[in-house]
Amino acid sequence: MSCQVAVLGAGAFGTALAQAAAHAGHRVRIWSIEERVLAEIERSRRNSAYLPGVRLHRHVRPASSLEEAVEAASLVLVAVPSQVVRTVVRQAAPLLRPGQAVANAAKGLEEGTALRMSQVLEQELPGDLRPGIGTIAGPAIAREMARRRPTSLVAAAREPEVAGLVCRTLQNAWVRVAVSRDVIGVEVSATLKNAYAIALGLCDGLGLGANVKATLAAIALSEMAEMVVCLGGRRDTAYGLAGLGDLLATGYSPHSRNRTLGEKMGRGEDWRAFVATRTVEGVAVVETALGLARSLGLHLPVLAGLHALLFQGADPGQTVRSLLSDSPLPA
Template sequence: MKQKIAVLGPGSWGTALAQVLSENGHEVILWGKNPEQINEINEKHTNHYYLPELVLPKNIRATLSLEEAVTGADSILFVIPTKAIRETARQLTPLLQNKPSIIHASKGLEQGSHKRISEILAEEIPVESRKEIIVLSGPSHAEEVAVHDITTITAASKSLDAATYVQRLFMNDYFRVYTNQDVIGVEMGAALKNIIALGAGAMVGLGFGDNAKAAIMTRGLAEISRLGVAMGANPLTFIGLSGVGDLIVTCTSIHSRNWRTGHLLGQGESLETVLENMGMVVEGVSTTKAAMELSQQLGVEMPITEAIYQVLYEGQNIQSALKAIMLRDGKTENEYT
């Protein structure tokens, strides 16, 4: 059944998801704040800054008006930086008319509150104004989705019916969606893997090889799981698409902003210079701070996260931080704390 979908955020991932929805026969409208970008999408059917090779379906419209985007929408898809979620949801709420489903495909934790994105959305959009909240997450680069590369991700909601609805919206012959009801696990896997990707990139920047890459990804998954389980997640989620799957794709690809940021840091660039030149939000930087504070609050040991925090926020030398991890007391591999 054809649906109207408002996609909030015409960055690379929002644009790629808009293309999937349009190709599946849905009415799609993209909302953004940059007039030049919005005009380009409407007039040239391109979004050159984010996906330079992509020509968008001509029936995708773009608008600067949040009200125009969401009026009559069956679903609203948030694909914006974590720091903008709360304010955008707050602005959105008075505009809602027909109780749309709320979907998000963003990955991060809110600074200060340490809340997951679905928690922010639930706080700001009252239940009488919406249907269920669904998380869309997994191993996916926008650049590859845009060219119809095979991609598998997860739709997670407390309501299996809501997750199945999103599965049907997006699924086609190159974009496969699985359902899950572990919202905590899916969101925590999505957010925390960006921290490990910073470290994986730094390892390569420092000149280390595949042994080091395997080490940081494997031990990184262990600490992601520890924190997630402490928050109520199902441990099995972390061996699925939004856990190990997302970790692999983010820690091994030049498409990953977090990996590229870590790589440049490992080569000696300053964080300020890297972020200034990146031109897009690097969620792992802010997530590192939130995860570090959350791990201390919950008493969860996260040595890789702690080392990356020291590099990003305390000026620690990357090689010194790495050495400190390697010289920690020996433990059994299955030790959980």
């Protein structure tokens, strides 16, 4: 059955989600803070700033206000960077009605509070909307998904009907959506993979070869699983699409900013200039997640090594050598 979908954020991922939903047979209103992006979508069904080369489905229509975007939507998808999710949801909250579901696609922990994004939504949405909160994750690189390359996602929500709604909204001929009730596991995995992708890029930059990169990926994954379990999620989730799946997509994609940052570090290039000119979400994750891990009494050597590199000027080669010799190897 066709429904109305709102997408808040017309960046790479918001536009790819809008495209997926439209191709699944739904009508989409996409909203952005950037008027020129909306004007281009209206004029030519393109979003050349964020997704060049993609012609959008005719059912992806720009909304001139948040109100217009959400008013008739059964499902509202939030696709802005994690550090602005609170601001956007706070603006949208008074415009929403009971029965509308809100699913977040941003990956990260809120800086300062270390809250997961669904916790941020819970704080910002009125009580009668909280059962409708969901999360989207998985190995879904926007530029591939929008070009109809086969892609899989996870829709997680405490209420199975909400995960089911997200699934029916996005699943189409090339997008498959798995459903999960493990919101914590999906969110923590999706967040940490951005940090660990920096470590995998580091292996590329240092030219250490496939054996080292695979070893570090396995150690990173076991750290991810530790954190998931400690925060109340399921270990299995770290080994599913949101964890292992997305870690491989991000840690091996030439287009990933997180992986590229690590590669630049490993090569001895000016990675600070790279970070200064664009958002590399894994950097904030390293800082926030390490603080959270320490407060929980968790010892996560890869995360601590990344922190030493990014914030304490540690040497990349020495850091990786220490990780390989001192971290427990997952048998």
